[in-house]
Amino acid sequence: MIGIAIPIKRLQFAKSRLAGDLAPAARQRLVLTLAQHVINAARQATAGFTMPARIWLVSADPAIAALAQAGGVEWLPDRCEELNAALTEARSQFQNAGVQTMIVLAGDLPLVTAADVAALYDALSEADLALAPDQQQRGTNALALRLPSPLPFLFGLDSANRHLAAAARLGLRTRLIMTPTLAFDLDDSERLRQYCAAEHPA
Numbered sequence: 447m448i449g450i451a452i453p454i455k456r457l458q459f460a461k462s463r464l465a466g467d468l469a470p471a472a473r474q475r476l477v478l479t480l481a482q483h484v485i486n487a488a489r490q491a492t493a494g495f496t497m498p499a500r501i502w503l504v505s506a507d508p509a510i511a512a513l514a515q516a517g518g519v520e521w522l523p524d525r526c527e528e529l530n531a532a533l534t535e536a537r538s539q540f541q542n543a544g545v546q547t548m549i550v551l552a553g554d555l556p557l558v559t560a561a562d563v564a565a566l567y568d569a570l571s572e573a574d575l576a577l578a579p580d581q582q583q584r585g586t587n588a589l590a591l592r593l594p595s596p597l598p599f600l601f602g603l604d605s606a607n608r609h610l611a612a613a614a615r616l617g618l619r620t621r622l623i624m625t626p627t628l629a630f631d632l633d634d635s636e637r638l639r640q641y642c643a644a645e646h647p648a
């Protein structure tokens with residue numbers, strides 16, 4: 447079985463780097479819009495998979511639990527409220543649920559497509575880790591792992607290189623998945639400007 451984890455921070459704390467651009471209510475609306483887009487891409491991708499697949503929103507926020515229910519996906523409570531710990535906990539719950547392939551999709555990818563999700567999964571036919579860096583090739587926007595996996599989650603500063611270095615140390619075969627739609631995450635004022643200019647009113 448394939449398990450897709452979409453981590454989403456509590457709305458009141460999410461997209462803090464956009465605090466100078468958007469009022470809190472607008473930021474929360476943006477987070478929900480972005481999450482819905484990622485859910486849609488994940489659902490469209492899983493519809494095309496031959497293997498069964500489940501999609502979980504990983505979050506401490508009851509509003510995200512409601513979004514999961516409305517969106518026809520599942521909710522996995524985040525009891526850690528730290529991204530790497532939350533994903534580590536999610537991975538062990540995925541394994542208990544019989545998940546053999548874990549895909550992590552950041553919840554803030556406004557352009558991600560079903561083809562991107564499928565590419566992450568397909569890459570595992572010849573790799574142990576598929577990783578999608580952000581546009582600057584510093585962050586990690588998505589990754590796919592075959593379970594069980596010894597790879598620690600190292601999201602945060604320079605996480606793409608840190609994930610790749612850890613994979614190399616562990617002797618894991620890696621594949622980079624670089625598409626414009628997967629590399630675009632909405633993190634800062636400049637990316638918000640690009641997003642709005644492309645007729646996505648925030």
Ligand SMILES: Nc1nc2c(ncn2[C@@H]2O[C@H](COP(=O)(O)OP(=O)(O)OP(=O)(O)O)[C@@H](O)[C@H]2O)c(=O)[nH]1
Nearest residue numbers: 453454455460461462463504524527528529553554
């Ligand atoms: N469940 C969970 N998701 C998280 C956590 N931290 C970040 N995320 C999510 O992981 C994805 C990538 O994180 P960021 O790009 O840093 O998003 P963010 O944390 O909302 O943005 P900033 O507040 O500006 O750092 C987004 O979908 C976040 O909502 C966390 O502690 N728990």
Ligand SMILES: C=C(OP(=O)(O)O)C(=O)O
Nearest residue numbers: 585586587601602605633
């Ligand atoms: C947490 C991450 O997201 P961002 O770089 O957008 O903060 C990461 O890329 O590791």
